[in-house]
Amino acid sequence: MNKKVISIGFVVLLFGVSIVNLLVPQKEFSESENRYLQTLPSPDLEDIASGKFSQDFEKYTADQFVGRDGWIGLKTLAELAMQKKDNQRVYFGKDGTLFDMGEAIDEDRLVRNAQAVAALARALKAENPDFHASTLLIPTASAILTDKLPAFAPVPDQAAAMETAAALLKDDAPLHDATALLKSHTDTPLYYRTDHHWTTQAAYLVYAAWAEQNGLSPLPADAFREETVSDSFYGTLYSKANLPTIKPDSVTAYVPVQPIEVSVTYDDGTVEDSLYKEEFLSQKDKYSYFLGGNHAKVEITTGTKNGRVLLLVQDSYAHCFVPFLVAHYERILVIDPRYFKEDIAAYARENGATDLLALYNLPNFAVDQYAANISPQ
Numbered sequence: 001m002n003k004k005v006i007s008i009g010f011v012v013l014l015f016g017v018s019i020v021n022l023l024v025p026q027k028e029f030s031e032s033e034n035r036y037l038q039t040l041p042s043p044d045l046e047d048i049a050s051g052k053f054s055q056d057f058e059k060y061t062a063d064q065f066v067g068r069d070g071w072i073g074l075k076t077l078a079e080l081a082m083q084k085k086d087n088q089r090v091y092f093g094k095d096g097t098l099f100d101m102g103e104a105i106d107e108d109r110l111v112r113n114a115q116a117v118a119a120l121a122r123a124l125k126a127e128n129p130d131f132h133a134s135t136l137l138i139p140t141a142s143a144i145l146t147d148k149l150p151a152f153a154p155v156p157d158q159a160a161a162m163e164t165a166a167a168l169l170k171d172d173a174p175l176h177d178a179t180a181l182l183k184s185h186t187d188t189p190l191y192y193r194t195d196h197h198w199t200t201q202a203a204y205l206v207y208a209a210w211a212e213q214n215g216l217s218p219l220p221a222d223a224f225r226e227e228t229v230s231d232s233f234y235g236t237l238y239s240k241a242n243l244p245t246i247k248p249d250s251v252t253a254y255v256p257v258q259p260i261e262v263s264v265t266y267d268d269g270t271v272e273d274s275l276y277k278e279e280f281l282s283q284k285d286k287y288s289y290f291l292g293g294n295h296a297k298v299e300i301t302t303g304t305k306n307g308r309v310l311l312l313v314q315d316s317y318a319h320c321f322v323p324f325l326v327a328h329y330e331r332i333l334v335i336d337p338r339y340f341k342e343d344i345a346a347y348a349r350e351n352g353a354t355d356l357l358a359l360y361n362l363p364n365f366a367v368d369q370y371a372a373n374i375s376p377q
């Protein structure tokens with residue numbers, strides 16, 4: 001009788017949860033994880049035969065499971081109670097700092113992408129001897145905040161990757177290595193504890209050093225007023241852990257004491273007079289406050305009338321870096337190769353680019369399959 005009761009209870013629980021999952025309205029987007037979710041796939045003979053339907057259905061059951069965020073948090077708490085240092089998606093570091101376990105260095109991809117940047121710089125320099133190019137590959141928290149990592153946590157060798165990239169970029173688009181600078185300022189909040197991005201504070205430090213190395217006069221720190229625009233930021237790494245004991249991050253903007261006029265044209269034709277999108281401060285993805293998140297291209301015209309036009313080929317690490325550049329360029333052409341499908345070299349020529357900066361976080365640059373599109377077509 002006991003076995004029958006247990007068996008019946010299990011069947012009721014199994015089918016009950018399945019029915020509830022089907023009845024509860026589907027969510028298309030998860031603000032917590034900042035990604036689109038798999039919805040119920042439509043049966044298709046071709047998909048069924050290829051196995052795609054079963055794969056999509058498995059993703060659907062995982063993404064649409066009732067109370068999914070709560071179950072992830074409960075699983076994480078259980079793993080911490082067992083003294084685990086990760087949940088197979090993030091490392092649990094000291095002081096509530098989370099590290100992405102998914103970081104990797106693809107040596108072949110790194111070489112191809114660095115060669116693409118060098119090729120673009122050579123092509124543009126061939127037509128303009130005064131053209132200036134440089135590269136910033138920013139090490140992530142796992143390479144800088146090593147004292148906060150769990151003991152013996154395996155992380156990619158970013159120092160070796162930086163050396164490989166520097167050798168390939170050489171004189172075409174010289175690499176500025178900010179590793180030592182960032183390691184010497186670990187008393188500053190350099191990275192968000194709950195997100196994979198660096199902070200505005202870190203971006204300013206690197207901007208000042210990079211600008212000086214590249215013949216620009218960096219604005220001093222007292223030219224800006226630090227303003228906390230949010231103290232409730234839970235980023236992408238938090239979403240992978242969903243651990244309720246972790247405190248939120250603060251988001252800081254560097255507001256110029258002497259404002260510089262800007263006109264920002266987004267790829268959808270929208271024109272605004274600010275580099276910031278305040279509506280994101282009330283949403284999950286608060287880092288998109290900077291430049292409105294990812295776009296194929298953003299064209300910025302500034303009040304700096306010096307004729308210099310910067311082509312900025314980048315990932316989202318550049319978004320909080322851009323406000324420091326407006327003092328040095330009349331126009332800034334922000335390109336994301338993941339979405340920009342035109343010939344970047346032709347676009348640079350059409351817009352009279354005089355400078356090139358490639359700015360990525362290093363592990364992302366080393367795996368990005370679209371960065372090779374930087375090379376002239």
